[in-house]
Each structure stands twice: as C-alpha cells, then as structure tokens.
Amino acid sequence: MPSKRKRESDSEESSSGSEEVMPTSDNPWVQLPPPDRACLVDTSSFSVLFPKYREPYLSKVWKDVQKLMDKYGISAELDLVAGSMSVSTTGKVKDPYAIINARDMMRLLSRSVPVVAAVAVMEDGISADVIKISGFTSSRERFVKRRQRLIGPNGSTLKAIEILTNCYVFIQGKTVAAVGPLKGLRQVRRIAEDCMKNIHPVYAIKKLMIMRELEKRPELANESWEKYLPFKK
Incomplete structure (x- = not known):
C-alpha cells in the first residue's frame, strides 16, 4: 500500500501537469499572434464638415492625404457634394488610436490648417x-x-x-x-x-x-x- 507521502507527491505531479501554460515570448511551445496582425474587430469612422472655400485646396491635396492615411491603415474619403471628409479604419490598422488622430487631422484641415502642419498630429x-x-x-x-x-x-x-x-x-x-x-x-x-x-x-x-x-x-x-x-x- 503506497504511503501517504507517496500519494501526496502523485497528486502534486498531476495537478502541476494540468496547469495552463501562459503565452509568453520565452516559451518556444506557445505560438504568439503575428505582430503585424490587425488589432481591430470592428470598423470605426468619423466625418467632419468643411466650409465651401476649402473645397479647391482639399481637392488639390486629397491624393496626398489618402496616401498618408493609407500608411496607418485608414481610409479617407472626400465628399464635395455633402462638404465632408470621412475617415474609417481598415483591416490594415495596427494602432487603434490612429483613427482618433485621423479625425483630429480632418478637423484641422477644415479650419484652414495646411496639410504639412496638420500631418504632425499623426505622430506620437x-x-x-x-x-x-x-x-x-x-x-x-x-x-x-x-x-x-x-x-x-x-x-x-x-x-x-x-x-x-x-x-x-x-x-x-x-x-x-x-x-x-x-x-x-x-x-x-x-x-x-x-x-x-x-x-x-x-x-x-x-x-x-x-x-x-x-x-x-x-x-x-x-x-x-x-x-x-x-x-x-
């Protein structure tokens, strides 16, 4: 008949073997998600109105704005009929706060701030x-x-x-x-x-x-x- 100490040792081994292994970078047996995977599960969007006199300038620089937003995984749309600028997240977004910065950039553009100055808001x-x-x-x-x-x-x-x-x-x-x-x-x-x-x-x-x-x-x-x-x- 096994001793009491033997049974306690067996129970400790069985309980330790059933412990859940936490995913850490030091554990080679746990597969971590890729660092470049999109971090959002839903789409966020903002729309900002702009005055009529800003239409010529925004039409001229909008392609540059779209290229800049694309670097952060943000889609930018200019609606000249409604007089609005819209930004929304895409599957390429890595920083969830990028959409807030993009919204602030649209607000600055609507208040006649040039693109070269407004783009600074995208920085940390x-x-x-x-x-x-x-x-x-x-x-x-x-x-x-x-x-x-x-x-x-x-x-x-x-x-x-x-x-x-x-x-x-x-x-x-x-x-x-x-x-x-x-x-x-x-x-x-x-x-x-x-x-x-x-x-x-x-x-x-x-x-x-x-x-x-x-x-x-x-x-x-x-x-x-x-x-x-x-x-x-």
Whole structure:
C-alpha cells in the first residue's frame, strides 16, 4: 500500500501537469499572434464638415492625404457634394488610436490648417486643439480687435506664442487651431481665451519667458516660482 507521502507527491505531479501554460515570448511551445496582425474587430469612422472655400485646396491635396492615411491603415474619403471628409479604419490598422488622430487631422484641415502642419498630429506625443473664441464678447468690433492682439504686428505675437509653447498655431475666423504637445496646447488655450477676455497676451508671453529661464536652474526645481513671476492673474 503506497504511503501517504507517496500519494501526496502523485497528486502534486498531476495537478502541476494540468496547469495552463501562459503565452509568453520565452516559451518556444506557445505560438504568439503575428505582430503585424490587425488589432481591430470592428470598423470605426468619423466625418467632419468643411466650409465651401476649402473645397479647391482639399481637392488639390486629397491624393496626398489618402496616401498618408493609407500608411496607418485608414481610409479617407472626400465628399464635395455633402462638404465632408470621412475617415474609417481598415483591416490594415495596427494602432487603434490612429483613427482618433485621423479625425483630429480632418478637423484641422477644415479650419484652414495646411496639410504639412496638420500631418504632425499623426505622430506620437502630438495632439490638436480647436479653440472657439467667438462667445466672449457680443461686439463684432471688439471681437476683431481682440483677435488681432493674438496675431500682433506682422504676426510677431503669434510667432512668440508658437516658439514658447512649441505649437503650431493658426487663427481663422472664430477659431484658433493648435498642433503640438499637450502642455503647449493647454498654454495656447489659456492665452487665447484670456485674450478674448481682454487680458493682453504679452503678459502670458513674458511669464512663459521667465518660466523657461527658471527651468534651466535645477536648484529651483522644488521651490515655488510665484515670487519670480511678476504678472499674476
């Protein structure tokens, strides 16, 4: 008659033999799915309307847009009758977030952002923001005057904002379109909205310049910078 220790040993061997082997790259007996296999099980699509005046430009560059979208497994369609741009996923998609980036690129194109600038949103770490600036004042004359402050003489103010925020900024009609890192986009939104609230962007520009210099001083990394910033809201 087998001993109790013998039976326990047999039961341990049988239980260990029935354990499920998890698929890992270190196990040569487990077949992993190919890395280039499509990762979506359903189709996602977005449609963005564009104004009539954008029709000639979009018709001219749309073939380039389609070639670019095809690299990410995205199908792009231009409907001149309905005045819309549509993007949808295909079986070639590898990055599920590519369709969101494609949607943002269509939004930028509809707001007169050129393709060479809008294409940056397809890169990792780059996002887009379209800021509405029309609801801050009821006076048309006041709106135009404050919007011009964002641009500045010969575009100098807008250029300074782009340099300090690392963003591409384009002002068209009642919106401000920006492309860049999230930190810079938040700064652009605040500057644009504050400007429409009658706070001149020169104050934000000077503040960003001071903060850029403070970032170069590691001894101030754990200190409050409030005493170094002369302009407080």
